[in-house]
Amino acid sequence: MKYWLGILLACCALSAAAKDFLVVVSRPNLLHVIDLAARTTVHSFVIPGDGLPSAVTLPKDGKVAYVLTNRNESISGIDLDSGKEVFRADMSLPGERVKSMMAMVVSDDGKLLYVHQLPTRMTKNEYEVMPTRIAVYNTADGVGAKPVRVFPAPRRIGLLAVGASSDRLIALGWDMYVIDGASGRIDKTFPLRNWKRDGMGEPDILDFWPQYEQARMLSTPYYAPRTNVDPTSPEALQLGMLTFDLDSETMQVVEVANADTAIFSSVVNPVNKNEAFAVMNQISRIDLAAKKVVQQVKADRTHYAINISSDGKELYLGGATDIVSVYDAATLQKTAEITIPGHRDQSTSSLRVVRR
DSSP: OHHHHHHHHHHHHHHHHOOEEEEEEETTTEEEEEETTTTEEEEEEEOSSSOOOOOEEOOTTOOEEEEEETTTTEEEEEETTTOOEEEEEEOOBTTEEEEOOSOEEEOTTSSEEEEEEEEEEEOSSOEEEOOOEEEEEEGGGOBTOOOSEEEEOOSOOOEEEEOSSTTEEEEESSSEEEEETTTOOEEEEEOSTTOOOTTBOOOBOOOOOOOOTTTTEEEEEEEEEBSSSOTTSTTSEEEEEEEEETTTTEEEEEEEEESOSOEEEEEEOSSOTTEEEEEESEEEEEETTTTEEEEEEEOSSOOSEEEEOTTSOEEEEESSSSEEEEEETTTOOEEEEEEOGGGOOOTTOOOEEEEO
């Protein structure tokens, strides 16, 4: 009895000690781990090979960060305690250049890595664009890993996420797809570009910032024209929010305002999933149930990416500069800023929050 009590108390102590860390990349080829409570960078690791780094994905335990690097042609897995490269997949082959436009995700258990690939056959007098695909890697294969399977996938995929199990793959492109990760079969398609909504034209979406890990809700802003109003009306172009529940595989789209401001990315509050926050030059609070922007404040600089703490109390704004800005989620007031070591530009870096 005393033995099991000791084990229970030890587990509780470990759980209590866990806290939020932010994982970002910067030029020229660096990976940073930020202690958010201490407002300080605890690790800056050099990613082997050429940069520029971009997308970052982590399993639930937060032990290894997988980074798209080498001009989007390689994935490097970096141990977040030692900085050692424990995984490497160089996607390009002799005569075939393979890139990924940031659509990459590792399963929650850290065993499988999915990457959307854009292959091009390189010959002496022409480039041949080949069909797009998703490559699946076993992370246990380590440095020099090769795909264990490859299957066709739609073009223009900018985000990947894992659903309720490691073989349920969510892909955002012209439409939203749910893919069987074992067979490559598209099980569900949620129309976006191909939606048929009365009074609404095709939506415009630009999103390759994966910030869904806290709420398990993939979200993205979109812009869409209204076809049933005067094109010169302020209501002619609408700002909308798309949310996709990764566990229930359900999607919602709502228009929330006239399109009078630019927004790049968004995140859903894990404590209140009817609330989302979005960013570029302003920070917006969006009430998804009421279908409206309820608060907006001007940011002191442009940020591309936004994420949120595990308790929903803080917002983290990054990308575009060497600064991560911290805002209070209740007031949208800035409370701190963290400078990336060496004043290195984050560019289009993912902004990932992990609890460890």
